[in-house]
Amino acid sequence: MSTVNPHLDAHGEDTRNFHGHDDGHGDGHGEAHGSFKGYLTGFLLSVVLTAIPFWLVMEEVLPSKQLTVVIVLAFALVQVLVHMVYFLHMNTQSEGGWNMLALIFTLILVVITFAGSLWVMYHMNENMMPLSVHEAKNLP
Numbered sequence: 769m770s771t772v773n774p775h776l777d778a779h780g781e782d783t784r785n786f787h788g789h790d791d792g793h794g795d796g797h798g799e800a801h802g803s804f805k806g807y808l809t810g811f812l813l814s815v816v817l818t819a820i821p822f823w824l825v826m827e828e829v830l831p832s833k834q835l836t837v838v839i840v841l842a843f844a845l846v847q848v849l850v851h852m853v854y855f856l857h858m859n860t861q862s863e864g865g866w867n868m869l870a871l872i873f874t875l876i877l878v879v880i881t882f883a884g885s886l887w888v889m890y891h892m893n894e895n896m897m898p899l900s901v902h903e904a905k906n907l908p
Contacts, residue, residue, distance in 0.1 A: 802857060810854025817847040 821840040823829070830836045852858045858867045899907075 802854070806854055810850055813850045813854070814847060817843050817850065 821843045824836055824839060828836075830839065852871070858871065860868050862868075
């Protein structure tokens with residue numbers, strides 16, 4: 769008496785995914801989604817990337833506030849990248865590159881929204897009619 773194996777496909781290959789086949793859930797380095805070492809590295813980088821800008825602002829280390837803002841924003845950008853790599857496991861190989869494509873599209877939308885908002889606010893500030901002292905006194 770012969771039995772039919774329900775786990776074999778039309779070509780006689782096992783469809784169960786426990787023989788070391790890539791199931792698309794790994795990061796391409798043989799690990800599942802993350803390891804303790806990866807999470808610890810991401811956490812430590814996040815702490816350092818938070819502590820340094822905090823110190824720069826609280827101790828007023830830099831002579832210029834504009835320079836401080838630029839450096840804090842640079843640290844923020846690096847921290848976003850650390851979170852994406854170590855915690856969200858995003859890279860160019862994950863999910864056939866669709867994660868990276870979605871990220872690029874999102875960044876384009878954020879830049880357009882941010883630049884457009886700044887442009888509108890700048891032009892509204894330039895084109896608003898100033899109130900005279902007499903008009904300002906009559907406001908509720």
